[in-house]
Amino acid sequence: GRARGTRQVEQVRQQMGALSLAAQGEPHGEGAASVPSRGGVRARRYDEPQVTTRPSSLVSKQGSSGVTVTLRSNFFKLQTHTEWALYQYRVDFSPDEDRTGCRKGLLRVHKDILGPYMFDGTVLFTVKRLELDPLELYSARTSDDVKIRITIKKTSDLVMGDPHYIQFFNIVLRKCIAGLNLQLVGRDYFDAASKVIVEKYNLELWPGFVTSIRQHENDILLGVDLANKIMRKDTALHLLTDISQRSESWKDLYAQAIVGATVITPYNNKTYRVDDVDFDSSPLSTFEKGNERITYMDYYRNRYSIKITNQIQPLLISRPKKRDIHAGRTNNVVLIPELCCLTGLSEDMRNNFHLMRDLEEHTRLHPSARMDKITHFLRRLTTNQQAKDELSLWNLKFAPDLVEFTGRILVPEKILHGGGLSSDGTQDADWTRNLRGHPMYQSKEFNNWSIVYLRKAQRDVESFVRTLINASSSLQFKIPQPNYEDIPDDRAGTYVQAIEKIISRNNP
Structure with missing residues (x-):
């Protein structure tokens, strides 16, 4: 499957x-840059709210x-x-053409009419206003020689x-x-x-x-x-x-x-x-190339001179x-x-x-x-x-x-600890050493917690809990023994069942 x-x-x-x-x-x-005449597309203005980056009472942001x-x-x-000005146009093709590369090629034929332009497949940017709006152009698609009508309609002047x-x-x-x-x-x-x-x-x-x-x-x-x-x-x-x-x-x-x-x-x-x-497939499977079916092995050998060694992958x-x-x-x-x-x-x-x-x-x-x-x-x-x-x-x-x-x-800022103690910070803003052996500035009670673990990892889990409790004691943050919930395997569903069991036990 x-x-x-x-x-x-x-x-x-x-x-x-x-x-x-x-x-x-x-x-x-x-x-x-010309200004749109009556009936033309009016340039859009953007009155977006300005982001306030400093209080009104502050004259300068420099410290x-x-x-x-x-x-x-x-x-x-x-x-x-x-x-310079930019003019934005929407470009449509009839019959419809979805391939961006083909669209660009069809429009490129008329570069002398358009002047300098940038086209992403749908939106056209030009540096000069096109004489006609909408402007219709025609190109022949190279793949099948079908005549394609290109309609270019202005959407806005970019101000x-x-x-x-x-x-x-x-x-x-x-x-x-x-x-x-x-x-x-x-x-x-x-x-x-x-x-x-x-x-x-x-x-x-x-x-x-x-x-x-x-x-x-x-x-x-x-x-x-x-x-x-x-x-x-x-x-x-x-x-x-x-x-x-x-x-x-x-x-x-x-x-x-x-x-x-x-x-x-x-x-x-x-x-x-x-x-x-x-x-269900392998390199020996076939696909249609041209008017014949060919295996993937043969394709890569003929196209890239690559020999695939594993035929059952x-x-x-x-x-x-x-x-x-x-x-x-x-x-x-x-x-x-x-x-x-x-x-x-x-x-x-x-x-x-x-x-x-x-x-x-x-x-x-x-x-x-x-x-x-x-x-x-x-x-x-x-x-x-x-x-x-x-x-x-x-x-x-x-x-x-x-x-x-x-x-x-x-x-460097002064680091405040619990019990009215403090220590000087360092230039690299690494407070790890400052926290060792000092009580936390403020801590909450932590009375109830559970740990879900694989049954075969019990020894490692117990060692982890001991290390955690010892480390927290120096911070005067007391961590009690957890409720241990072992599971037989590491499937996601097994973890979910264990967590639901813990929640129901604590919130009957």
Whole structure:
């Protein structure tokens, strides 16, 4: 049967606030921004409530205590020497065309009519007002030579303070980054060519970047943060073999472990999210390619010169995401576990102190090294010819240096304990030593608690409870003996039953 995957919950990104960029003039000084005539689309104004960041009685947010120090951020200022307007249009296709790539190609034919533009598949941004509204254009679809009508209708003029300016800047930025030969994993870009190989643990560490342009208090800033993606040398088949050797319920356990995981296929350097496991199929199963049916084994041998060694392994299923569907990819992607490298850390790896310490040498960088990597990324972005041309087209320029500002090193705070005792804090704000041997400033009674544990782990649980009680006694926080509730197995349902039993016993 098939093990069903879970859907990801997407968080909604909040739109940023007002933009301090005047919407007047063209990007190259060719004419001025026109005002909508009667009956035209009126520019939208955003009278959003301002966030209060200081009391009305406070003249300045700058403090006076401590010692001043110059700080550097991970932001670059966006410099725009020429102010210009943007016009936003909705683009519709008839007959309908869902593939984003095809939509872009159909519109690209008319670039001389549109002038400089940015199109994401639905929304069109231009720097000049189109002569007709709506504007109808026609293109022939290359796949079948069908004539497609393109209808372009203006939705708004983007004025100062319109959040869509920020959206537009980020679209331009991502288009520039796409030309740097980076690998898109999720929504972030990683540099596979600069990977760090950790031979001892069979891992690869891909350095990457998280970027965002946002409106800040006084300026529009490009934020760049460093990220890392862990690529494992072991495959989804290794995971399957390990689980099947340890449990008779290996199908359920394997599905739990692999569904939702991100894997990478080295033969095409692409990443996929595993949504399902097809235990009824194998590399010997066939699929339709062209006018014939072919096995997966033959396909990979002919297409990539790869010989699959395990002929009985199940197949992994990756369903198309929304952006895949928009790009015209509507079929499931079938993956061979043997050819899928795992990403991220397993629970055992996270619990390996030596492994985590070795990884920290590459991930926890000194501030100077972090700044060097961030500034190197911007230099790479602004010296790449494709990115330079794109930024120049929209008259966008980033300051080469990180934003600096003044901060303050505050005097360490005094730590108050119980019984009228106190101790001096440290400059690194680590209060661990201060708390040892001192009573808590204020504590509540803790009279009733329960611990649910596997029966075979009783000795470890009792040792844990003794350690907890001893540690709390020095803080003058009394922890009594718990109510012990042992369970025979670690199934989720068994834990739920034990918890319900405890609740009913305490709340009859």
